[in-house]
Amino acid sequence: MVDVAKHAHVSLKTVSRVVNDEPGVRPETAERVRESIRALGFRRNDGARQLRRGRTASIGLVVEDLANPFYSALAAAVERVSRRSEHLLLTASAEGSALRERSIVEAFLDRRVDGLIIVPAEAEHDWLSPEVGERTPVVFVDRPATGIEADAVLIDNRGGVRSAVEHLVAHGHRRIGFLGDDGAFWTARERRVGFEESLSELNASQSGSVAMGPYELDDLVTLLREWSAGPDGITAVITGNNRVTVQFLYAMRRSDRALALVGFDDFEYADLLDPPITVVSQDPDALGEQAAHALFSRLAGPSDDTSPRSAVREIVLPTRLIVRGSVDVTPPKETTS
Amino acid sequence: MVDVAKHAHVSLKTVSRVVNDEPGVRPETAERVRESIRALGFRRNDGARQLRRGRTASIGLVVEDLANPFYSALAAAVERVSRRSEHLLLTASAEGSALRERSIVEAFLDRRVDGLIIVPAEAEHDWLSPEVGERTPVVFVDRPATGIEADAVLIDNRGGVRSAVEHLVAHGHRRIGFLGDDGAFWTARERRVGFEESLSELNASQSGSVAMGPYELDDLVTLLREWSAGPDGITAVITGNNRVTVQFLYAMRRSDRALALVGFDDFEYADLLDPPITVVSQDPDALGEQAAHALFSRLAGPSDDTSPRSAVREIVLPTRLIVRGSVDVTPPKETTS
DNA sequence: TAGGCTCATGACAACGTTGTCGCCTTCGGA
DNA sequence: TCCGAAGGCGACAACGTTGTCATGAGCCTA
16 A cells, blocks of 8 residues: 555555545545556555454354255355345354364454354353453354353244144144154254144144154164054154155155155255155245344444443244145044044 | 553563464463463454464355355365365355456455455456466366466366266167256356267267257256157256256156156255166365365465466366166167167 | 573564544635 | 635554564573
């Protein structure tokens, strides 16, 4: 910038003014400066700029695994919103490790990101507390974090499973199985609770079996045979996420049984399968968008230390039942118990 | 940092030394400093650090759409490698717009990223030339960029289609159709060329029909009927990418015809379909990993302006044919012409 | 005991910007 | 003719680090 100043025979400050479109520069001077900028191929150094101004115009996103389409859709939405707010997005995958998550977050904090969006690992997040609200707003997505007060954007996991149960019951199913994913995951536990709640709410005429992953295919085949055996066997299954759905489809193929199925999570080829799979769909794009909005609204709010932080918000997004046909596959023989 | 220095009764520089694990500090002094750091909750400001040191320890990645699983897998690989090299990753989606791509790249350049990995849009990239090699190494992925000399990591698109053709021919197919994606995409054009080359190389006993997208489902159904009509109709189809594969599967279902199929691009549910789809698989993870390695090896190389840049490299990764069964679906009636 | 060496530490400038303030010129009005 | 205001511009400090060099204390050796 000092070179540009010399080249255009003006002061450093005038160049700065031109670069930032500040008023108080004569058009002809500005044009001369702009020409020097072009001639020298000058580029403002945002690092120095941010050092002066105190904001980095960047936010950090920590997900479990960026290669997972769910998280990448979320990331794309966050990036889209960020770009609109003229912020750049730093991304990293924690790969399920609370340790790595923390080291990523600290790296982001060292860079002075203006805000953080985190899909939290299963662990206390109290170590984050001093930063949050002091300096750097944080929004948690997909799961809440324990040990810390912060905004969160979640999916209505219980309601999603409930809609699946109701759908199955409406189609005459009376005995339903729930195959959850690993109970170490908050979402898996929530969905299980949703299943149990809705069964008990409906009334005693329904019964259900529950299992939680992770599953070996062989075990799943055995389980499927047990559950569906005899006149009191289950006639329908709800799978806890798309990973389990796939495994269950393999298990059905292997054991040559066809049960009604509602899967949690939509997937691209769901309606190319035979039968097309009915799913409870969650919208990662909306999740990311809402999280980014929540973050930027905090960023736009008062950042001085005097005014109290506004109350922590929890946003819960609805799921959507997409009916495709995998529920009609085995019309249950009305065994009204 | 100056506060820490006061608190520990040492100089600024000593704190800096402790923070950077530099030698020449007595253990007890270092411990005192570390305690002050903890007490004050000090965090080094990486922005200022980078301003001094000249490197930002960050790289930028521009893809077409982060929500696309192909690109997100690529991004995850790039991030994994970056993290190992202690670099953070900035990501953004150009959404197919050359304009947006350029504005993203300029934003990255303003931030002084140490390097760039770009999936280039279809446009001249000569505007980038002054930066590349001067300051910031650039690696292009998935497609080469025109108008600029830079490293590129690509997929062997032609070879991939060739392997599909050979596989089909080995299974007795003599008349094969190729459904490419939009010819505006470099990869689509390459795959088409691969198809035509391998047909003409094999010998005159094969014939092929070619169409390029984008497709409306109705048109695709019509096309399929035309191509497969009569005794000289095609018996097999190669689809140019997974988007086309899906459309073609719908078209087959609609028109109630079953042709042999090899799809370019693997997808998660390919072997849950009936029949399971044989595909030419490309590995986005390897693509991202190689690109990141290429970038970091440039970064590790001589960065002074005196030594000439080493020659531009082009890395071409192989594809892999995954045989699943969609080729055996219609054993062609050996119509040896 | 003097000279030189090592070790621990500190003073200071520099990185490339932007915010604050003050100066000079110009212009309009009294 | 003089004064005040406004516009255009520049000098300087500051942001939070790190690299360079200087300083002083302690120690070894001759």
